[in-house]
Amino acid sequence: MGFAESTLFAERVHFPVCGSYVYLNHAAVAPLCRPAAQAMEWLTNDCLMHGSFHYERWMDAYAGFRQSASRLMNAEAGEIAMVKNTSEGIATIALGFPWNEGDSIVVFREEFPANLCPWQKLEARGVHLKWLSIYDPLDRIEEAARGSRLLAISFVNYLSGYRVDVDGIGDICRRHGVFFFLDAIQGLGVFPLDVRRAGVHALAADGHKWLLGPEGFGLLYVQRDWQDRIEPVEFGWTNVAKYADYASRDMTLRPDAGRYECGTLNTVGCFGLRGAIEYLLHVGIGNIAPAVLDLSRRLAEGAQAKGYELGCQWTAGTASGIISLRREGADSRALVHRLKQHRILAAPRQGWARLSPHFYITAEEIDQVIALL
Numbered sequence: 001m002g003f004a005e006s007t008l009f010a011e012r013v014h015f016p017v018c019g020s021y022v023y024l025n026h027a028a029v030a031p032l033c034r035p036a037a038q039a040m041e042w043l044t045n046d047c048l049m050h051g052s053f054h055y056e057r058w059m060d061a062y063a064g065f066r067q068s069a070s071r072l073m074n075a076e077a078g079e080i081a082m083v084k085n086t087s088e089g090i091a092t093i094a095l096g097f098p099w100n101e102g103d104s105i106v107v108f109r110e111e112f113p114a115n116l117c118p119w120q121k122l123e124a125r126g127v128h129l130k131w132l133s134i135y136d137p138l139d140r141i142e143e144a145a146r147g148s149r150l151l152a153i154s155f156v157n158y159l160s161g162y163r164v165d166v167d168g169i170g171d172i173c174r175r176h177g178v179f180f181f182l183d184a185i186q187g188l189g190v191f192p193l194d195v196r197r198a199g200v201h202a203l204a205a206d207g208h209k210w211l212l213g214p215e216g217f218g219l220l221y222v223q224r225d226w227q228d229r230i231e232p233v234e235f236g237w238t239n240v241a242k243y244a245d246y247a248s249r250d251m252t253l254r255p256d257a258g259r260y261e262c263g264t265l266n267t268v269g270c271f272g273l274r275g276a277i278e279y280l281l282h283v284g285i286g287n288i289a290p291a292v293l294d295l296s297r298r299l300a301e302g303a304q305a306k307g308y309e310l311g312c313q314w315t316a317g318t319a320s321g322i323i324s325l326r327r328e329g330a331d332s333r334a335l336v337h338r339l340k341q342h343r344i345l346a347a348p349r350q351g352w353a354r355l356s357p358h359f360y361i362t363a364e365e366i367d368q369v370i371a372l373l
Contacts, residue, residue, distance in 0.1 A: 011283060015360050022344040022365045026210055027158065027186060027322050027356035032272070033212040039275030040214065040268050058267050065274040069219045072277055072285070073184075073203070074194040078256035079227075081220040082265055086185045087114045089204025089220035090152075092260050093181055094118035096231040097150065101126035106144045106151040106178070108134045112158045115183040119152055134162055135312075142172045150179040155187030155203075159349055160311035161296070161322025161356075163187060170199035179226075185209055185218075189280050190321055190358075191289050201226055207269070210321065210358065213276035217269025222257050234262035283359070291359035292321040295366055299323045299355060302370030311352055324352035325373075335373070344369055 012018050017031040043061075046054055066077040083089045099122065107119050107129050119129060130144045134157055145151060151173055156163045166182065173180040182203040184193065189210035195203065201223045207213030222230060232239050232253070239259050242248040253259040280288065293316065300314040303325045311324030326332050332353040336346050339353075346355045357366065 012360050014279065018360070020343060022342075022361065022368060024339075024355040024357050024361070024369065025345040025347050026212075026358045027161075027354060028347045029208050029215065030210065030212050030358065032214065033276050033279050035279040036213045036272040036276040039271040043268050043271045058270075061267070061270050061274055062265065065219075065270050065277075068274055068277040068281065069221075071281060072188065072193070073200075073221060074196050075221050076224060078258075079221050079224050081222065081257035081260040082270060083204065083218050083220045083260070084216060084266070085218050086183060086204045086206045087118075089202075089218060090114055090181075090183065091118045092220060092233055093202050093204075093222070093230060094122060095233040096260075097179070098229050098231075099125060099127055099149070102128070103149040104128040104130055104147065106130045106132060106141070106148050106153075108132050108153050110134050110157055110159065110162075111152075111154055112183070115152055115154055134164060138165065138168050138172065141169060142176070145172050145176045145178050148176070148178050150181060152181040152183070154183040154185075155191070155193070156320040156322065157312075158186055158322070159352065159354065160324055161186075161320040162312045163191065163318050163320045165317075166193065166198045166200070170197075174199045186322065187320065189277075189288070190285070190292050192285050195221060195223070202230075207273035207276065211273065211276050211280065212358070213273035214269050217266045217273050219273075220257065220260060222260065224256070227257060227259065232260050232262070234260075236262035238263055288359045292357065293319055295357040295359075295361055295363070296321055296323050298363060298366045299357065299369065302366070303373055306370070306373045308373065311354075321358065322354060322356045324349065324354045326352050339369065339372060342368075342372060344372070 014034040017023050066080040069080045070077045105119050109131055132144055170180055179201045180199055182200050184203045184205040188205045203221045206218035208215040237243050238261050241252045241254050242250050296319055297314055300310055300323050308325040308327045332351055333348040335353045336348045339346050346353055
């Protein structure tokens with residue numbers, strides 16, 4: 001493991017779910033970590049007892065969230081917007097981008113629909129889609145990038161768990177002047193990500209998977225020098241710079257990524273995801289990544305030894321926390337159901353059983369799962 005055993009068990013205190021389940025479903029909906037739950041509990045109790053009396057604490061939480069999220073990816077706080085979910089973040093970029101008829105986008109067939117539907121909708125506006133596979137080599141991606149306006153790909157594929165070469169793709173986009181969009185929901189919180197080094201212009205992620213936060217609250221990163229070119233597609237009173245002046249009718253946009261926030265925010269979600277991100281930063285992404293890879297490798301090797309096929313071959317450079325497996329003649333849904341009877345949570349996905357351990361899961365729990373395959 002990436003942690004000493006004593007440190008790992010100390011962290012498990014923050015995951016009371018471990019007392020009841022072996023939780024291998026972080027790629028779907030993760031359990032809350034205790035810091036996230038405690039932060040939300042504080043706010044709900046405070047609202048119960050005091051209403052909005054401590055409203056300034058809400059403002060502090062919004063600013064604190066932007067700071068914490070920016071630290072997670074080496075961005076600026078002013079490049080972080082609060083959104084409902086990954087889909088809203090992607091749609092903001094797709095619909096607000098300064099398209100011209102005849103522009104082209106590099107997209108990938110294996111993507112989750114959230115990172116396909118918004119781009120496909122642009123075909124009605126004369127935008128052309130160039131289809132690739134996430135498994136295509138970088139030279140094939142570079143060929144498609146030439147002459148394209150934007151490339152959209154997921155950090156980690158939701159089904160196979162394949163982790164793309166973000167830095168390599170970023171180099172390609174930089175050389176050819178292509179806007180680089182990253183759907184980060186299956187990798188952020190597990191693997192280090194430096195948007196400056198990788199040349200990522202925008203990314204979106206929700207809080208309820210590997211970030212160990214609540215559903216219904218996520219983040220959108222937009223590089224500052226693109227903010228004046230990507231228009232808000234939802235418009236309300238808080239998009240404008242003078243939103244706190246209710247008598248103002250000035251439509252000048254906010255000077256940061258707050259321009260993409262339309263109206264009242266999900267404050268309890270903000271408290272929760274800020275608490276979760278600060279917890280992950282405390283543990284250290286540099287510690288989390290090797291721990292997760294150790295667990296997924298152990299699971300992959302154990303499954304293969306029992307005759308299971310993997311969604312993609314496990315390699316240190318492309319593996320993630322997602323292991324999808326199947327065996328000829330076996331029903332993946334039945335396997336997931338059988339695991340659940342043993343209080344092991346996984347998910348059936350398109351004929352595969354998808355298992356996704358986070359860093360606090362133990363090697364012994366993985367061995368327990370393998371024994372039941």
